[in-house]
Structure formats: structure tokens, C-alpha cells
Amino acid sequence: MTYDHILVRFGELALKGKNRTQFEQRLQTNIRFALKDHPSCRVKRTYGRIIVQLNGADATKVSEKLQKVFGISSFSLAMVAPNQMEAIKDAALEAFLQHEGEKRTFKVSSRRSYKAFPMRSAELNPEIGAHILRNTEGVTVDVHHPDVEVNVEVREQGTYITCGRIKGRGGLPVGTAGKVALMLSGGIDSPVAGYLAMKRGAELEAVHFHSPPYTNERARKKVEDLTHILTAFGGPITLHIVPFTNLQTTIHQHVPSNYAMTIMRRMMLRITERIAHQRGMKAIVNGESLGQVASQTLESMYTINEVTNMPILRPLVSLDKQEVIDISQEIGTYETSILPYEDCCTIFLPPNSVTKPRREKANQAEQSFSFEPLIEETLQGIETVEIGKEDERHTEMDDLL
């Protein structure tokens, strides 16, 4: 007998009343996506738990994948026994023996969700505990601070035995909060903002402003790579590449240089809002943190934000730079983010941007040129790619390997 199941627990979901089924289904789908490289795994839902049947898949690798899925509070390797006392005792002993790590003391905690089972939890604990004691050397029971807690869950389909638990990523299953538009630049902040939005259940569509030839192929590739890294946390992501060159050069020509940055941001926000409307998204997420750079002073946010009344979520608003860097390293976007390619925010950056732009002046500056047709034209030129579903070119490359 070996650990051939993983028992997945979700804390916060249990609180969600009527929506729970939908939440559980979504989590099940997300787990399936996360385990797509392990086709032998079966992901089943049972009351209040999700069970992953490994069927020979590598438990360590599957665990690594599960640790990236939002909505899981914890999970454990499990053995399954039929609902029959002798079998449960043997499986519990086996689970204890095969558990790795310190195990001089233990306790048994039983739960009987399947009430048709004849023994009560309070009767199960001593029975199973005694069986383990009889068959091991130098192991004792400690109900207060055990090295190992042997969990026994009697369910209708069978009894699941686990030892110890691995902490999950927490949060809510991606997709349960609806869809949001992530403004993804390619820097350190915006991927982290996207990640944090996903943590609270948002599904992402990323919007990237690309200004060829001023921003190059590598910058675009970098954004695709970043998006790809984010897919590990919640499934495929649609990436909208916005051709921004015309709009950007026009701003550069017609707007006073100290307001160019502010106007550019307002244009980006307008375009993102329209994409969001078209695609049924209810909010915009960006990587702004309060007071970090010129465009992120409170005055600047106030002036830029004027162009939309769609909610703008700023998950990083109160984080320090180092805290953002720490998260980006943990989620694996940092190394890609720091690759030195120009993005559209850094080119044409005038030396004299105002740090406290005013709404009246911004509006006045936008009167200098009729931007609306240009915005329309830009929207028409958007290129949309699905990241996480491999494209043609890549299969051709994969054939070579």
C-alpha cells in the first residue's frame, strides 16, 4: 500500500453558502489544468474536499503543481482503505510508517462524515492508535504536541488516511470573482499585480502596449513569457497586444512635453477600458503603488483616473518596492521582468514630467489634437493571442526536440 491519493482542503470556500458548488467546480477545473502534464491523475469532488487520484503520477511533482493553485488551503498525501475496521487500521499503520520526517509521537484524529459507519470517531481513535503502538518500536502517543497527526476521514466512498499537511497557496479559485483587464508592461510590478488579483479569484486578460520599432520583438516576447508564467496560477490567459506607436508619436508631437506622460497614461486607460467593455470585464488591474514614480503620485492618479469610472484595482498600492520584488521572485517573474528591453513607458519619457498634473491642464492638452479617431484605429489593430495554449510555431520547434 502506498500514498496514491492527495486530499485537497479549501478553507475559505466553505463559508460561501449557496455559491459553494460553483466554487468547488471552478477549483476542480483549475486543478485539472494545473495537472495537465500528469494525464494519469483523476480529480474528483466529494463533499467539502477534492481528491486527486495519482494513478502512478509522481506525488512530489503533483504537489509542486498544487502549491500554485489558488483556493487550496492545504493538502495531504493520502491512503485509501475500504470502510472496514481492520483495513482502516492497517492502512493507518502503513501511512504512519511511510510518512517521512520526525515521528516519535503521534495522535489519531478521526472524522466520520459517513454516519452509516458503525463506530463513532471517539471509538475509532483509541482503536487505531493502539494498532499503531502495537506495531512500532519507541513510538508514543502525545495528544497535545504530536510529531505526526494521523488523520482518518471516513467517507462514503472509503476512508482516507493522511499524515501531516502541506500548506496550500490560499486565496480563491481563479475565475470565481469574474474577469479583469491587467495592464501588463513587462516590468516587475504589473505581473505581481496580476498575480495578486488572481489570488482573490480574478481571471485575467492582459493588455500590453507595444510601440514598434521603438519597442522591439524581445520586449513583446518578454511580455508573452511573463503571461505564460502567470498561467501556472490559473489557466490560459488572453493577451491583447495594442499597437501604440501612432498614438504615442502623436502625443509626443502635439502635447507639451511635461504633460505627455500623463496624457499617454490617460490614453492607455481609455483603450484598456474599451477592451474591458468589449470582453465583459468589470475592472482594470494595474501595478501602481502609491508615490513610487511620477505617474503614481496621488495627484497623478487623480488626473489619469478621470477618464474612466470603471473600478481600477491596485493590489500593490501599499507595498514597498522590496515587497513587490520578493513576491515576483517567489512567483518566478522577477528574472524575466528585469531583462533590459525598453517598454512603451520608458521610451519618449520626457525629462520634465509634472509630478502633480492637474485635470484642467490635461484636458486642455488633449484639445490640441483630435485623438478619438486615432484611438479607434488603435483598437482596430489589436492583436489577440492565447497564452497557455501553444501556437503553431512552437509545435514546429517542439518537433525538433
Next chain:
Amino acid sequence: MIYLDNSATTKPWPEVLEAYQKATQTYFGNPSSLHRLGTEADTLFQKARQAVAKLLGAHTEEIIFTSGGTEGNNLAIKGIAFAYQTRGKHLITSTVEHPSVLEAFRYLETLGFEVTYVPVDQEGRVNPRHVEEAVREDTTLVSIVHVNNEMGTIQPIEEISRRLKKYPKLFFHTDHVQGVTHVPFSFRDIGVDLCTISGHKFHGLKGTGVLVKRKGIRLSPLFHGGGQEFGVRSGTENVPGMVALAKALRITRERQRETKEKILTGKKRLLEALQTLEGAVINTPVKDSAPHIVNVSFPTLKPEVIIQALTKKGIHVSTKSACSSKENQPSAVIEACGLGKERAESAIRISFSVDTTEAEVEELITQLRMIIPEMRKVMGVAK
């Protein structure tokens, strides 16, 4: 032609050559160039890296592409020795290493490093306890070959690795060049810090290899330049070579699983035949040796002559390590095992590939049964 010198090198597979050719024609851009060709070459290169990482059980950023086994071994050994010399200047290896390991250590000795050479038993195996006993406060590196290239002896890498875990200040490197094909392990599971493999030993191309380096370990580079390979190995990336290596490794892993039994049977058959062949003394250990290597001595006979006789019949085998077999000297490995000069002077090595067939092994046995008695008669050792 019957090719039984696969420990020296293997024949590149057609699929591998095809991938190489396609990669070198279509994706010839320099991965560091910013234009589309460069970006594509880079994408392909990173994909090759990912594929290799997955096959070896390592992280992508732990894969350093090199030019082969010699470079990998040198980079690991000198790289650690130099990078951590402020921590200590004591190194440990065994007496049965490949020249690219042994000579790297000898060179370091001339620079003031101190090296302990752990001896082996008659089967060519180090005792993990002896390795641990050699560890000192100032030891920075232990390097032990996984599968010996002449004898086929498998070293207890896992146990050594487990014992060395108690000494977090030193690093453990294994030369996995001979093991990667027929005695594969997962880098993560085996617990070593560094591990060298070479592409042409598994039907890839010469001039390709990998050094796997656990995350967080520093290496002093052998080549300085443009900072490729995470700054550890400068030089324009060999995109098609590494694509070929990735492909060869993938096919090897598949074929190894399919042909494991066949190779073992072939080895068993050959060993049985050699046991009944007068004048043959088997050097390869019966237990814990690689399934693809058989080392046998014919005392008093000259191995070069046996090889010439077999080559005439279209069968290709070798004396000891190909890297040193041109020098007319007894095998250092067999001498290190304490098997005597006579056996060390008269050893030949037969090494299989996943493509070796039963018929080929039978043909070798038939030829040996004719050649050996005849030679013994000429030399005056047979009655």
C-alpha cells in the same frame, strides 16, 4: 559492421541529425540578437533547455550547456575550487576517475590545492565511509564518477550524497557521462550538487554536453566573455547542438526503457561465454555494474592485437578508455583496483548501445572463441 565501443562514442541517430540540420538552417540566428531571427533562436534554445531539465529532473536554470564531458568536469571541479577557495583548499576524488577529472585535480594541486584520492576495492568501488572520513573542515568539493568508464562499476552515489549532506559547506559533483544512458537517475532525487553529461555518449553530437548545477551554487567560469549560460559559460550558444542533445536524450530515455531487458540479457550471455573461454578473466563486477559495459582481460595477450583481429572481422571494441588508449600503458583504473599489472595490460572493453542486438553479441562470442585460442597457441601459452 558491429560497433561495440559505445562507451567511447555512439553513432548519432538519424532523427537527431535531422533536428540538427533543421535547427541550424531555420534557426541560425544568434540568440543574443534582438531581431526576430535572434528571438526565435533564443526561444528554441530555451525550449531545449526546458526539455533537458525535465528529462534530467532539474530546474531550467540549473542546466548549463557545455561542449561535453571534459568541459563539464573541468567547469565543475575548477569552478568550485576557485569560487570557494577562501572557504578552503581541500578536495576529494577517487582513484578511478576519467582523465578529465583526474588531470583537473592534478592541475589544481600545482596551484596549491590539496587533493585526497580515495582508493577503491577490487571491483573498482569506493567505500562511502572512506569518502566521508576524508572530509575536513576546509573541504569544498567531492567528485566521484557515477559509472566507471572502463569497468562499468556503479558507485554508491546516493549513499555518498546522503552522508555528505551533513557537511553543508562542501559540494558533491558526479561525472555521470557513462551513467546517463543505461543507469539514469533524477538529479533531484539523487541529491548531488553538480552532475556532468555528454551528448555524444547517447547518440547526440560531439561538442555538446550539460553541467547540471544546483540553484544557488557559484562557479568560477573557465571562459570569460559575453556572459551566456548565466555568466558561467560565455560563448555564442550552440543552438542546433543542444537541440540535438535534447532530442537524443529524449529518445534515449524512451529506448532505454524498452531495451533494458535486452541489454541485460546480452551482457549476461557475454559474461557466461567469457567464463568458459580459456584465458579470459572478467574485470567487470557481477553486481552493481552498468548493463552496457563488459571489461575482460586476456593475460599475456596484447589487447591491441585482439582489437586488430576483431576489427578485421568488422567488430569494433576498445582497450580501456578511448581517451588514453593510444598511450601504450596499462589501464590505470584496473591497476587502481589492485588487479595486477598483467590484467591491467591486457584488458579490452566491450560496450553496448540501446541498438545492440543479440545477434551482434553472438557474433562477437563466436569470433572470440576462434581468435583467442589461436593467439594463445601462437604466444605459446596454450597447450
